[in-house]
Amino acid sequence: MLGVRAFRESRVAVIGLTLVFFWLLAAVAAPYLPLLDPNKPIAPFVTPLSEKRDVFFWLGTDFKGRDMLSRMIWGCQRVIVWGVSATFVAYVVGALFGLISGYLSGWWDEIISFVANVLLSFPVMVLFIVILNYLGPSGFNIVVAVTFASAPAIMRIVRGLTLDIKTRDYVFAAQTRGEHPLYIMIVELLPNVRGPIIVDACLRLGYTTVAITTLTFLGLGLQPPDPDWGLMIRESAKTAMLWKFSYMLLVPALAVSSLILGFNLMADGLREMSLRD
Secondary structure (H helix, E strand, O other): OHHHHHHHHOHHHHHHHHHHHHHHHHHHHHHHOOOOOOOOOOOOOOOOOEEEOOEEEOOOEOOOOOEHHHHHHHHHHHHHHHHHHHHHHHHHHHHHHHHHHHHHOHHHHHHHHHHHHHHHOOOHHHHHHHHHHHHOOOHHHHHHHHHHHHHHHHHHHHHHHHHHHOOOHHHHHHHHOOOOHHHHHHHHHHHHHHHHHHHHHHHHHHHHHHHHHHHHHOOOOOOOOOOOHHHHHHHHOOHHHOHHHOHHHHHHHHHHHHHHHHHHHHHHHHHHHHHHO
8 A cells, every 4th residue: 555655646755665675575585585505605706797617696706705696685684674673673662752751741751851862962873882892793782772872862753743742632532531641642642643753764764774784894783604784895895995896895885775765765755745645
């Protein structure tokens, strides 16, 4: 339904949706595609569209002889799984505290807003580096770092929307019926703030993808020999300085850029559709 509506109302949204769906399909299909082992050295420095040792390499091989196509497709699975997981957890935490802060107000609002402001005072990348240096590099710890860095901003968005919506008649009706505050927040308030949250989530998925790739490049994300886009960029940075082998850097860099572009175009398209409604 989202794709049909996007096609009818926003070309920007359908381009973004197509890019994201392409990488999502690649991530899901990776275990079933006839791909070479992404960590198996075969023949180093094979340029794209070349054949060596009776194997045709569409995107060439890296300096260790590993197939770039296989590593790119398996790498998108890592980025999407950890990126979506981190963003989802951040939204669950941020939205929950935003609803509590906006609806209950009083000392709840003061404490939650104070903690959020303290976390927001740190540069995001500095917060990532501090948390991962303390916890250690791993996919799960990336989720924790993204939650700490993103949840405060999400909380402020949800809090502002909740402060506006909680004065509506249907909220007063639920209070009159004697509904529990948790019921009111989840059933009455949350569905009515979903529009701006969905748009922000698409943008934040792009930010999270950049963050995960950057952290892996810095050695704080997924570790070798994992086929991760950030790790591919890091490993090929020196070799790619020679123009002949620049494809080792361009392949993962273009993959990251296309996925981020897809998330951003989806957000722009959804914003356009929301303004028309």
